[in-house]
Amino acid sequence: QSVLTQPPSVSGAPGQRVTISCTGSSSNIGAGYDVHWYQQLPGTAPKLLIYGNDNRPSGVPDRFSGSKSGTSASLAITGLQAEDEADYYCQTYDTTLSGRVFGAGTTQTLL
């Protein structure tokens, strides 16, 4: 049971927009710690998608965007493509656990 709550799955049609939420608490996201997002394609290592709440590493398409407000963060994917089918994880720091934590992950599928 992660301290960061994500929906188990989301889905959307090609070209549509989907959002993935990451809900925390006052001991992690609400305490001001940055949220990062990772994409894990089947059978591969995770890849950094968004860092510091809303920043994209070089090479990540601008179809991916991140935001943070209060005790929650969100990842938005616009213009859904087949290659976006993957698992997505949020990650931050938690003061109660004194360590870095991942959300349980969200599987994004194409309708």
Next chain:
Amino acid sequence: EVQLVQSGAEVKKPGESLKISCKGSGYSFTSYWIGWVRQMPGKGLEWMGIIYPGDSDTRYSPSFQGQVTISADKSISTAYLQWSSLKASDTAMYYCARCSGGSCQADYWGQGTLVTVSS
């Protein structure tokens, strides 16, 4: 080019010891934290702990404290994850990752080491 190259897959019996490795190249190995992440079969990512190779400062996540040992040899730019007595429940894919920035985003990842523990 930044690379993290992990050691190969391992098959072990319960009670055996194991040490897997993660060799960094293409950057200053002593200037970035290295983290270890567990992914059990069909499950999500779990942060195990991190080490700063520059001075071997190590932090463990509570769930993994006392269960594993994280170390590093800066002379060969390599970080390690070891077990003294494996259990079947240690069967998982283990990733190392480089932490960047003050909030430790994992910007480069190893390819993963699959550890299988079975009698």
